[in-house]
Amino acid sequence: MQWNTGSATGAAVGTPGTVTALSASTGSTPDTDGRSTVTVTWGAADGRGGSGPSYAAYRIAAGSTPTCRSLAGETPVGTASGSVDRGVPAGVTRYAVVADNGLFCSVAVTDTVAYERPAAPVAPSVGLVASGQPDRVDARVTAPTTKVDHYRLDTGSGTVDLAPGDSWTGVPGAGSRNTAVKVALQACGAPGDAFCSDRTSATAGALDLSASVTTAAHGHPIVVSGPDGSAVGSVRYTATWYDADGTVLPAGDGNPWDGSSVGPTPPTDASTVSVRASVTTSFDADLTRTGTDSDPVDVGPDPDAPAPDPAPIPGQGDPPGTGDPPGQGASG
Structure with missing residues (x-):
């Protein structure tokens, strides 16, 4: 096989x-x-x-x-x-x-x-914080604590990135105080700005609380200069009157007064006066900020008061019935 x-x-x-x-x-x-x-x-x-x-x-x-x-x-x-x-x-x-x-x-x-674009955030928290300079108060804008990659804040003069819960402080807008400025916040889901949400706006502002006395005269309302409350909220002024010895006098009627109102008239015994401003803002309504007292200035006399009679000149103005008429002597 x-x-x-x-x-x-x-x-x-x-x-x-x-x-x-x-x-x-x-x-x-x-x-x-x-x-x-x-x-x-x-x-x-x-x-x-x-x-x-x-x-x-x-x-x-x-x-x-x-x-x-x-x-x-x-x-x-x-x-x-x-x-x-x-x-x-x-x-x-x-x-x-x-x-x-x-x-x-x-x-x-x-x-x-x-990454994913987040929804528009809630409005940022807006407040005020001392700047470290006399009578200067800065704006403080705080981002929400909701977790995102970062928040992007437009301050009106530039853009800054904030971590959740972080704050920016400064003067928003063009750098002018006593001005209300719109700031805008975005939530961003990634580094950069490509994954940022629509904007949410809030109003912020920084303050200059310094005030001074422009005119103070007896018989007339005091005139002062200071922050414009109409731009940021409301302002009130308080005058402090002093007598010639430097003793503080009672405040008097109409003191303090609204910035849009006529100021008070000096007390009759006022010799000098200082003034301070208090501002309550529309964006920080729970807190009123008060500046320091201005340097005292003299309270002048009433410019509308009649001039006093002139003092007599010595040797002139004999009482009637005394002396002889000119050119006449005693008869003999």
Whole structure:
């Protein structure tokens, strides 16, 4: 009996290698819904004797360890390097890419951080804080404590970034005090300004509380200069009267008075006067700020009072019936 012999040849097929140079890159600008776009790229895998391989990318839960079978329920992204995932919510996002040679598959994973545009924030908290200079009070604007990447504050003269709960202090607007200025706050979901929300506005201002006496005269209302309350809220003035010995006199009627009203008339025994201003702002209504007393100035005489009679000149004006008429002497 003769046996026939033959031979067969073939290549063993194994599990393909994982894709190379896997990367997930978050775009620098949001999509129309304010969320991130992520581009997933990779290099070819070793097929290990099988066909292909073919590829499929998925967005998966952060922290998960996927298998070929478990990926069936995840969010598909694409089948070619450079696939773009849109509408990605904020946070750490994980991507998996499967390499499949027809018999076996492998999985590689990578992470990226996605961003999302937050909703417009609540209005910032606005207040006042001492500047360290006499009679100067600065604005203080405080961001909400809601967690975002950062807040972006437009002070009217520039833009500053604030961490949640942090404050900016200074003179808003063009640098003028006693002026109400609109400031605007945005919440930002990523570094920079591409993922920042719509603006929320508030009114702020810095104060100059210094006041001085312009005119003080008996018989006439005192005239002062100081902050314009109409621009920031309301202002009241208080006069302090002193007699010739420097003793403080009673305040008198109409003292203190509103900045829009006529000031009080000096007491009859007032010799000097100083004045101070108190401002209550529309943006810090729970707190009134009061400046320091101005330097005292003299209270002048009443300019409308009649002039006193002139004093007699010595040797003139003899009483009637005394002396001889001119040119006449005693009779003999």
